Amino acid sequence: MTPLFTVAEIRTIEHAAAQRLPEGALMQRAGQAGANEALDLLPFTTSRARVLVLAGPGNNGGDALETAAHLAHAGAQVTILHFPPTSAPAAERDAALHRAVNSPARLMTLASAADGQAAMQGTDWTLVVDGLFGIGLARAITGEFAVLVATVNQLRCQVIALDVPSGLDADTGAIVGGDAGTALRATHTVTFIGDKPGLHTAEGRDHAGLVIPSSLDIDRDLFPPARAKLNDVALFAHCARRRRHSSHKGSNGSVAVVGGARGMAGAPILAARTALNAGAGRVYACFVGDPPAFDAAQPELMCRSAQEYDFNSAILVIGPGMGGSASGAEMLASALHSHSPVVLDADALNLVAGSGPLQTQLAQRSAPCILTPHPLEAARLLGMSADQVQADRPAAARRLASKLAATVVLKGSGTVIAARDGTIVINNTGNPALATAGAGDVLSGLCGALLAQGWPEWEAALAGAWLHGMAADVLVSEGAGPIGITASELIPAIRAAVNRLAAQHGS
Numbered sequence: 001m002t003p004l005f006t007v008a009e010i011r012t013i014e015h016a017a018a019q020r021l022p023e024g025a026l027m028q029r030a031g032q033a034g035a036n037e038a039l040d041l042l043p044f045t046t047s048r049a050r051v052l053v054l055a056g057p058g059n060n061g062g063d064a065l066e067t068a069a070h071l072a073h074a075g076a077q078v079t080i081l082h083f084p085p086t087s088a089p090a091a092e093r094d095a096a097l098h099r100a101v102n103s104p105a106r107l108m109t110l111a112s113a114a115d116g117q118a119a120m121q122g123t124d125w126t127l128v129v130d131g132l133f134g135i136g137l138a139r140a141i142t143g144e145f146a147v148l149v150a151t152v153n154q155l156r157c158q159v160i161a162l163d164v165p166s167g168l169d170a171d172t173g174a175i176v177g178g179d180a181g182t183a184l185r186a187t188h189t190v191t192f193i194g195d196k197p198g199l200h201t202a203e204g205r206d207h208a209g210l211v212i213p214s215s216l217d218i219d220r221d222l223f224p225p226a227r228a229k230l231n232d233v234a235l236f237a238h239c240a241r242r243r244r245h246s247s248h249k250g251s252n253g254s255v256a257v258v259g260g261a262r263g264m265a266g267a268p269i270l271a272a273r274t275a276l277n278a279g280a281g282r283v284y285a286c287f288v289g290d291p292p293a294f295d296a297a298q299p300e301l302m303c304r305s306a307q308e309y310d311f312n313s314a315i316l317v318i319g320p321g322m323g324g325s326a327s328g329a330e331m332l333a334s335a336l337h338s339h340s341p342v343v344l345d346a347d348a349l350n351l352v353a354g355s356g357p358l359q360t361q362l363a364q365r366s367a368p369c370i371l372t373p374h375p376l377e378a379a380r381l382l383g384m385s386a387d388q389v390q391a392d393r394p395a396a397a398r399r400l401a402s403k404l405a406a407t408v409v410l411k412g413s414g415t416v417i418a419a420r421d422g423t424i425v426i427n428n429t430g431n432p433a434l435a436t437a438g439a440g441d442v443l444s445g446l447c448g449a450l451l452a453q454g455w456p457e458w459e460a461a462l463a464g465a466w467l468h469g470m471a472a473d474v475l476v477s478e479g480a481g482p483i484g485i486t487a488s489e490l491i492p493a494i495r496a497a498v499n500r501l502a503a504q505h506g507s
């Protein structure tokens, strides 16, 4: 289980740890950790490696100077582009500079980032170490530093970021300064003290690459209980069940997907097929528009008119392709009036966003409730723009969960799952193959199927996000994507993932 800590928490831990250690110990450990990861990436003949180390003006630059000295002593050809501090540096940073100067590394002290860019030209670098800025970056990277970042981003070699890729907000995964800023794209990030939410959501996955946490050997008692974690099978495996020989379809619950206004019948069909293939015993597809007689590709589904369905008799997945009509709103109100557990997606969320009474009705329900908004749906529910949601996904998910008293699955790269009490989990399975129409319908059907099979709301949301992403990861590893995977193809891959989970962890 990987806990995730905010910058404020990391600063508190660091401060407490520093009291127990000799001056500079943490920076030295950080530099050693960076060097260890770098050495793993270098060719066996270290002397052939040309390593470019960017050492910024703050303590992140201090880490980089320590890393550079280690790599130079290990035999690599190291060039340091050093940006001196603009105010009096910490003694530990001075000591790091001293070690770098006394190492075989070539140190270029630069007055401007433009000098740095010139110094980078003409060498075929094996590896770049990014120690420009860490968690202390206070404003957008602009001007000459932005040009330097763009130059590194065009290199094709591996790039290790120290602590955080320069320019990325470690709390939110947004680029510091938004559109005015930029961030360095690393292939690996060695992150210090504890892992951080921003490395795994929003822009995080594209900029951090593979994340390697390094605790710097800080005593465990200095870490607070984590309010955020990375998603992990260990968080939900206890709910997995193997099928009993004595089971029957009634043992595995019923799901009713409610949606399908005229012209949008495919969305509930995708959700319903997923629910069936993820193990629900009986699945109804209920249409706000005219129902088809049956689904030819999945005749096991029971296609009904939503108006004629008893919403108390199944787990309800409401919203796929439902539209915003008065009859959709009426179906939603009666579904919320029922005692059934619900998954609210797509148009159901838009209808809730536009109606105070529906919001009150939702917040007052006692049955399990999972909301699966994408960023624009979340924005409508919060009365803000999608850009504002993306600027701080953990905060948006938390606010929604508390406002509507539900488990919220804020979708997108690094899906954020939030509980009513403010706990969050960030999912790191999945990939851009999922950026395709209908992938969200598949997720809502999967969550419904897990609820139907007795999973509690929180674990159903965690496992739903994880299995959905894992299915896409398996398809991509088999060469089927990420380009061109369709939502329908996810369904058999989800079935395989559900069965693997039950076989490996089910009781």
Ligand SMILES: NC(=O)C1=CN([C@@H]2O[C@H](COP(=O)(O)OP(=O)(O)OC[C@H]3O[C@@H](n4cnc5c(N)ncnc54)[C@H](O)[C@@H]3O)[C@@H](O)[C@H]2O)[C@@H](O)CC1
Residues within 6 Å of the ligand: 010, 011, 014, 015, 026, 027, 030, 056, 057, 058, 059, 060, 061, 062, 063, 085, 086, 132, 133, 134, 135, 136, 137, 138, 139, 140, 141, 142, 145, 162, 163, 164, 192, 193
């Ligand atoms: N605090 C900790 O927990 C530890 C920190 N360490 C390292 O120290 C880092 C934090 O160090 P700092 O707080 O010094 O911060 P940083 O090194 O991240 O950056 C601050 C420096 O950048 C300058 N700066 C900020 N925004 C700028 C901009 N947009 N353009 C140009 N210059 C800008 C500031 O004036 C300051 O000199 C961590 O990320 C980590 O790498 C490690 O040494 C280990 C312990």
Ligand SMILES: Nc1ncnc2c1ncn2[C@@H]1O[C@H](COP(=O)(O)OP(=O)(O)O)[C@@H](O)[C@H]1O
Residues within 6 Å of the ligand: 346, 374, 410, 411, 412, 413, 414, 415, 430, 431, 432, 433, 434, 435, 436, 437, 438, 439, 440, 441, 442, 443, 468
């Ligand atoms: N780039 C991406 N990386 C990882 N997951 C993604 C990405 N883009 C989309 N997804 C996932 O795919 C699903 C898309 O859902 P949604 O936006 O509701 O699509 P639709 O309404 O077409 O079904 C969500 O589960 C989301 O988290």
Ligand SMILES: [K+]
Residues within 6 Å of the ligand: 060, 130, 131, 132, 133, 134, 161, 162, 163, 164, 165, 166
């Ligand atoms: K960095």
